[in-house]
Amino acid sequence: MAKQKKPQRPKAQTPKGFRDYFGAEVAQRTDMLRTIAGVYHRYGFEALESAAVETVEALGKFLPDVDRPNEGVFAWQEEDENDNGDWLALRYDLTAPLARVFAQHRNDLPTPYRRFAMGPVWRNEKPGPGRFRQFYQCDADTVGSGNVAADAEICAMLADTLEAVGIDRGDYVVRINNRKVLNGVLEVMGLFDDDQRANVLRTIDKFDKVGESGVRELLGKGRLDASGAYIDGVGLSDAQAEPVVAFLTSKSDTTEGTLANLRAAIGDSEVGAKGVDELQTMADLLAAGGYGPDRIVIDPSVVRGLGYYTGPVFEAELTFEIKDEKGRPRSFGSVAGGGRYDDLVKRFTGQEVPATGVSIGVDRLLAALHMKGRLNMDTTGPVVVTVMDRDRMADYQAIVSELRNAGIRAEVYLGNPKSFGNQLKYADQRNSPIAIIQGGDELAAGTLQVKDLILGAKIAETASQEEWSERPQQFEIPRADLVSRIKALLDEQNQ
Amino acid sequence: MAKQKKPQRPKAQTPKGFRDYFGAEVAQRTDMLRTIAGVYHRYGFEALESAAVETVEALGKFLPDVDRPNEGVFAWQEEDENDNGDWLALRYDLTAPLARVFAQHRNDLPTPYRRFAMGPVWRNEKPGPGRFRQFYQCDADTVGSGNVAADAEICAMLADTLEAVGIDRGDYVVRINNRKVLNGVLEVMGLFDDDQRANVLRTIDKFDKVGESGVRELLGKGRLDASGAYIDGVGLSDAQAEPVVAFLTSKSDTTEGTLANLRAAIGDSEVGAKGVDELQTMADLLAAGGYGPDRIVIDPSVVRGLGYYTGPVFEAELTFEIKDEKGRPRSFGSVAGGGRYDDLVKRFTGQEVPATGVSIGVDRLLAALHMKGRLNMDTTGPVVVTVMDRDRMADYQAIVSELRNAGIRAEVYLGNPKSFGNQLKYADQRNSPIAIIQGGDELAAGTLQVKDLILGAKIAETASQEEWSERPQQFEIPRADLVSRIKALLDEQNQ
Structure with missing residues (x-):
């Protein structure tokens, strides 16, 4: 019997040419x-x-x-x-x-x-x-x-x-x-x-790239490419090519001027006249x-x-x-x-x-x-309620529910709460504006610690606390004032 | 040479099991x-x-x-x-x-x-x-x-x-x-x-359908189906089956009662106790x-x-x-x-x-x-500006632009304007609230005719104009009052 191969793990990869949006x-x-x-x-x-x-x-x-x-x-x-x-x-x-x-x-x-x-x-x-x-x-x-x-x-x-x-x-x-x-x-x-028409259409499509002189060459004998390759032309005479060039370059400063140039370019063609009329009607x-x-x-x-x-x-x-x-x-x-x-x-x-x-x-x-900086780039994360005592999840849950019911984006930390540092790292990764902390002392006093993470980031950036000295990075609030104080701080941060 | 077959037309059909939403x-x-x-x-x-x-x-x-x-x-x-x-x-x-x-x-x-x-x-x-x-x-x-x-x-x-x-x-x-x-x-x-566990799981999954007595039968010797077929049972004794039934029927009037019943059902199983604890924690x-x-x-x-x-x-x-x-x-x-x-x-x-x-x-x-009638079923169509004179599309376009700029959903009739009846039929099919009409007379007088299509539909429904006699089905407004009068009529219709 053949040796049983250990099953290979699947690759965690989007298929080629596909991506995720976050x-x-x-x-x-x-x-x-x-x-x-x-x-x-x-x-x-x-x-x-x-x-x-x-x-x-x-x-x-x-x-x-x-x-x-x-x-x-x-x-x-x-x-x-x-x-x-x-x-x-x-x-x-x-x-x-x-x-x-x-x-x-x-x-x-x-x-x-x-x-x-x-x-x-x-x-x-x-x-x-x-x-x-x-x-x-x-x-x-x-x-x-x-x-x-x-x-x-x-x-x-x-x-x-x-x-x-x-x-x-x-x-x-x-x-x-x-x-x-x-x-x-x-x-x-x-x-x-039809073939010649198709060739002319293909040439016209290159106007963006090669410009007027390039189109003239390509409609005529051909053109030496930037890469050094010679591109065969359509083989029209200069006179024959002229209406195409006139058409492509007929834009004037005014609508009237452009339409007049186009009328000249299409001569007595009936379908051409219909096209110019349509443009005129659209402009009107x-x-x-x-x-x-x-x-x-x-x-x-x-x-x-x-x-x-x-x-x-x-x-x-x-x-x-x-x-x-x-x-x-x-x-x-x-x-x-x-x-x-x-x-x-x-x-x-x-x-x-x-x-x-x-x-x-x-x-x-x-x-x-x-x-243009015109997108609403609000990537602000939720207020994070940290877990100081894993037996008091219900208290933290109550804090979060109050905030959410007031329309404030909020969550309780759901990872392993052992390391408080990890909780703050998480809040940072979530781009959270505020962390809320309630240990035993705060519980006894009926208060919460509020950490202003936006201010914290600014101070870390400028490496100077002086200009922010009037605003504290962390402060204590009464538990009963939770919603009003958090709302006020969010407003202040958004100014 | 074989006779060239006429190319078949493709069927205009969604693939089986797919649909369009409008x-x-x-x-x-x-x-x-x-x-x-x-x-x-x-x-x-x-x-x-x-x-x-x-x-x-x-x-x-x-x-x-x-x-x-x-x-x-x-x-x-x-x-x-x-x-x-x-x-x-x-x-x-x-x-x-x-x-x-x-x-x-x-x-x-x-x-x-x-x-x-x-x-x-x-x-x-x-x-x-x-x-x-x-x-x-x-x-x-x-x-x-x-x-x-x-x-x-x-x-x-x-x-x-x-x-x-x-x-x-x-x-x-x-x-x-x-x-x-x-x-x-x-x-x-x-x-x-594992096989017996799987059989019990399959039986539990039928609880919704067969109820407590059905589950008892299926855990035991088997059960006569409603269709007359005999379904083999798992083959457990009544005593063995009891904990499953106790589990499935342990819901009480209170959370505490339910949790107590579950604790009884799981006896001294450690994993079972963990499950009940989890339910307790979630409830808290x-x-x-x-x-x-x-x-x-x-x-x-x-x-x-x-x-x-x-x-x-x-x-x-x-x-x-x-x-x-x-x-x-x-x-x-x-x-x-x-x-x-x-x-x-x-x-x-x-x-x-x-x-x-x-x-x-x-x-x-x-x-x-x-x-429950809780969906916003607003299927109101746009205000339709009819075309009385195809050479005056620019005028009708100006009317529509004014309405749109004021935030009013509006469009000009873009089909063949020859039949005015077709235009009103179109407005009806679009569920339009209002049709606007401007012929030569109105143009000369600087006015517009406004047709209240919601009222028209109501009158057609009740086959009696009397109760609506105070509201005209069609009336004339000054061209200059277009936006304010149409807004007012839409408000009236939405009351």
Whole structure:
């Protein structure tokens, strides 16, 4: 018989690309989601929470020629007797489930259907620093309206949302572009070949990185990369490439100027004219709502998503400066994006249903607020009631209950009470503002010792007690005054 | 060449056992979780949010002799070049991830570690009516304290939580039992054989269903089932079975009485005496905190979980009556349960770490509050601004923006405005309280028409306008008074 191996202990590790969130991090995100939900609700959007799991078929990621669904999602096959169960997967965004929900419930839902959704999504991708395989999204979409008033509304809501969570006006801008304008430009160029169009789209997507001259090179013969590699160009003549460059650089100081430049760039293209008209209408609607170009601006250099969307495209950028990993200043960048996509539900029903929506990158927005010092970083721990006599737990419990009933965050020390030093170390680790002590002397006298741990930390920091000499680090109070005195001290500490 | 098949459309369906939550359902759960988090926080517990995905190894569900992890969890294998990737799975509860988190981060976490967690968990089980494969749990646990003060605290917190979410005192009871008392009983019976002990435990678990006489039969020779089947008994003599029955039925009118009965049931068993002492200590601590037997009571008939836990066991039951599916009255039943389990972290580190905790069944608690009419059922939709003239969207947009800026939930109709009837139908489907109308006449006069849809619905319901004759169903207001008049009408409707 083979020797029985000692069972190995499991590793206490999150799977690669996943992480845990503790304490204030959780509270901050919850608060932010609540604030965002409040704005979305005020705009008439209704909450929707679908399950994390969808059929791969409904998600639309199933490749018929492979045994497993393609990479990018976490998927598994349901077990059934014939080994023929459905493939299920974790949702990779909140839009694909919306399409399924709308198709499934369309007879019970109002049209247009304004819905918001918030929650984690999962991507089966290679994780990297700061790149996780589970992260939060916070979406709002309007399904069933082809009117660009729906797009304008979402841009206004995005601006309101950013201000509501603590981004000052002036520290953000919502930029709008329109895919139809680009289609007009391609028409004017005489580009009807799908491959060539795709090549031009890919080049446009690099505008952020390579700039105007880079795009000119890439549309023409090609370009020597920073790494020394030569990137083949699309092979257009300078004249042919010109409308693309004109489109990308048509932003002017005024909305009117930008729109005029765009009209010039699309020549007599009908679809291009429709795109410019849509931008004009959105600008008018937004102006009527009080959203000027200081908050929401037409900017044809927004290219992200142009390949994916079918009409208006928008992106929220935080404009304040941060330092990158090399200490160089740069603007914080994008925290939300969206646009119009008109064949959301068609896969399911055959019916074309116009839709538009936005997705906020919750974790990036939290990081931005963190950098701006705008997060409520209250990591104050509970008041800790220490245990001087383990036979008197009931007395300590009574103290804690009184505090809690008065709304004060409090706890009794539940570890081994033998070492008082360990109890104070624990209070320190919990970031407790106050420790309460009652030994035999205090019990006899009907009093409590109160230790001001915030003051204690300050004195330890400055290594000088002088400037705090008027405030005692520890003092005695009557047991009967517990709640009022602790409340007063907490107030004093918070000033 | 084979004839190309038309691609089949995907089915718009949630996977079996999953469901969507809409509007008020989502808001009600969010509100409840927030209230619970508030109580947990006040008790000194810290939020923890781990990912939905864990390694199967960490979850402890991996069977080495099969290719796939056992049923009960949704699991899949990570792809890697050698087809040897980790098995991952969706968490099936919030306790297994806590064990992994504590083992992984134990050097950075305070001990004792009080943490709460809320979120969905997944079970790969056969779904049934009202039984879903994704549902919410809301847990609080104290890791690293062997003191029953930790258990008492969790019971007090559970009582406070139930009251905070809207269950009246008197409509619930938290029942406490202790596994050690049962162990003492088994000792007194002279039962040391593991199989026989397991049989007795299984019988005890049926106490809820078969009552005292049923348990007597099952401990003895056996019992004729209601279905006519004969269930074999454990084969104990009446005398041997007596301590079990004494244990299960030892509840008295007073805590003292119950404890005395238990002391009698455990005879001179040391572990049994320790269990009774623990119950005594918990009762004393709870009394000191103001939690009398009207809220938290020692009840040896609580058997759920006795097999799983190692010390105190508790269960919260809602005591008010509801009608079951056949219309018979019964009490609502359990909404939360928990207890002490002392080898949580041992699997990972080899170290024994005592822990105790509770899990609230959020969906059941929501259902209870729903039955009691205690949920904020505000399903009021937004004020709907109708579109009389599609060229004046900017005007309607301005009206909506004014309302939203004043904190009023409002939206402009974004569907095809051709049919005014459709717009009112939409407002009705949205449960809108008010529709606002501005045609050419109103524009010229600088006014708006306001339609009171709540009143309209009431009149339609009673089919008589008389009793409402003093309140007009539709009236005109100056455009300049928009916000104040709409606010006033909403207030009136809410009275």
